[in-house]
Amino acid sequence: MESLYLWPARPAASLLALWLLSQLFCWAARAPVHRAFRALGRVVAGAFRITARWCKSVSVSVAKRDREMVLEMGKGDAESKVAREFRRVEVSFAKELGRYPELHRKMDDLTARIDADYKECGAAAPTPPGWAEATAAVAKMPANGDNVVRKVLEEIHNTAKSGEKKALQEYRDATAKRHKILNGMAPMLKELKENAADAGKSVSAALETTKRIDQHMTAYEQIRKGEDKAVRAMGWQSTQLFVASLLVLGVAIGGAFVNFNLIALPMSELVPAGSRIGGMPVSTVAALVVVLMEVAAGIFAMEMLGITSFFPKLDLLPASRRRIILAVSVGGLLLLACIECSLAVLREQLVESATALKQSLAGVHEKAVADPAASRIPVVGQAVLGFILPWILAMVAVPLETLIATGGHIFLTLTAGALALIGTIARLLGHGSRYLVEGARHLYDIYIVLPLQIERLASGARPTIPAAKGARP
């Protein structure tokens, strides 16, 4: 600073002279400086505005792409749901309709038997018409003391009585027979009722399915029309699925980590421990490969079971080949699980051996703590863990597929949000920079306020502000 002094011995005078010179210079350069400020404001604000506009347009197109993707996903989902319901209907109808002729025949048979029994109930031996009345009339004839007539009449009377008795017995027998037939009809009626109930249940199930199909079709229609409500619902559903699958995948990664640590040490017994790949010991890489192979086998198994659909080409394979691949995958998993189980046991032995070695080298011969080797629990626990973890890892395919399927929507949503936020910030910065440059221009004028006032007094008018009309670039 002192180097700028005109008179180093008199700093105050030098500073005053410098100030006066700067005032003079700034006053003279006022118009071009104002133009420069305006241009700077326009450039900076314009750059921010262009950035904001670009961000907004990209954000809109990304959101549009996301909407299209969600609609496509929703459409595919609804179609698969409807197809699944139709498959259920088909299976159900095939099953129920297949049973229908049998049911119908059974019901026909039952009704025919019931009808026959009913008719049999109604059939009774007819009484000879007038015979009883004639016998009664003869029996009531007065006996005129003639022994022969009396005897005849008594005989007729006895005959009539025995006939009545016989008829009564026959009537009782017939009634008992009818009751027996009616008793026999009860199970048939019960069976008939059960068959009717079965048929009713099947019809209700079919009606339920049709109701579900109706609901799916309504949703499908809404998606096809691209209704906002449906898009929002689908987006929210995708987000939920993404979060859930992310959590499950996180747990699975934890399991993979445990699995990896379980087999990394004993793996050094199987592969050369000295070699390295990319700085990592081969045993570590081998353990990692085993874990990844389990995941891969799990993916193929899930694919063949129809739970996931990573590879569309595999869907086109015939059922026999799919069964072969499934058997290979499950067999591979079983083999890996057995290997891990044995490695877990080996690991325990190695740890015990290493501990014994350290104690021996350290000169510790007495066991200061209870001997953990006496308990087989750690070995069994590790072996069980080694066997189970591969199967759990195999399940990773399901959340992985969901994560990939819903990840696109999440990525696009986040991108659109981030772009919108950047756009808003750029717009704010544009406004801010414009007013900042304007403020700087005013500060410039404040600095040279004295020459400006002198100019105003000299000209007898208010000084013109050249930036007044160009304040808003």
Added chain:
Amino acid sequence: MKRLSLLAVALLLSCSNSKNYAQAVVALVDVSGTYADQKPEVVNVIKRGILPKLQPGDSLFVIRIDDESYKKANVEGGITLDVRPSRANAQKLAFATQMDQFAAKRQRARHTDIRGAMMLASEYLKETGAGQRVMVVFSDMEEDLPKGVKRTLAPDEFAGMRILAMNVKKLNADNANPTAYRQRLASWQQQAKSHGAKEFAIVLEAEKLDELLEH
């Protein structure tokens, strides 16, 4: 298909690292003068500080420093650990027993040929071809060559090696004049560095050895 498999093999080979990650350690144990009394302690440091740190594939040699150390007979023992950890553990146990026998032997040399032992150690280290080469010297670092013995180090004698002077015992003269002790160590450091050593460090505590050896 054949081309594809060849490409896969080539890729796999390119992935595998040509760098040798094995470690070779040579412990030089001084049995001359007053340092001879330190032998059991030194063997303990080897057993507890060096041996457990060795990984499958690593090597360890123990060389005795006496009147004329540049002899094969001065090699008290050596192992290269098997790649299987279980076998490596068995080798370590056997070596520890060998070291116990070495500690039990009564030996006291009249002269101290440190450079001869270092030259022998350097040859053993080079022969292993290990990526990490460490020389641990258990001595008072006061060389006293017998008459007529000459030791001239090659310019690249310790190329790529780390030299750790461990448990350096201070002599009576050092107590009287510590500067002499410091100058002696500085001279060794200068000598080691000028002959290609990657590092020369003084280790006072046995626990520090853990950090200095590669895991």
